[in-house]
Amino acid sequence: MKYSTPSPHVDRDDQDVAAHRELRRAFGHFPSGVTVVSYAHGNAIYGITVSSFTSISLDPPLVLVSLMRSSRASQLLPHVPFTINILAKGQLDLAFQFAGMNSDPTDVEWDVSGATPRLTDAHAHFVCRPWRTYDGGDHVLVLGEVVDYAITDDTDPLVVHQGAWREML
Secondary structure (H helix, E strand, O other): OOOOOOOOOOOOOHHHHHHHHHHHHHHOOOOEEOEEEEEEEOOEEEEEEEOOEEEEEEOOEEEEEEEEOOOHHHHHHHHOOEEEEEOEOOOHHHHHHHOOOOOOOOOOOEEOOOOOOEEOOOOEEEEEEEEEEEEEOOEEEEEEEEEEEEEOOOOOEEEEEOOEEEEOO
């Protein structure tokens, strides 16, 4: 199916909406890990569920997260240290909570001993300082330079595939 991007100032017609929905469904056929990107601003700790995460470079060590332009994180992350917390199987409740999909919030245990808060029980984590930010259409692409990392859990990661949260078998 051919997909064209309408001007952001023009209302989409039904055909554009259907094409957008189909493209999103096609993108969903690529399984992705699930992360919570955490950061502090003022005296508060924030987190956002992100599945668009990838390693970019070993020298210098760079990673990328893609954030919806409308999110608070897309405004703050380019200016503050952040941690990418890779979720393990069994942490679906955390993914839901930081995606704003959990009406009964889970108590979150934070490790605040470093440059930025991180989940204490994540599968692995990468502590980053902002490197560069790029325009990604309706998303902001944030590159972070990895300044610390650890693998903290040897279980399988939580993944999302075809719009569903899954645990690897």
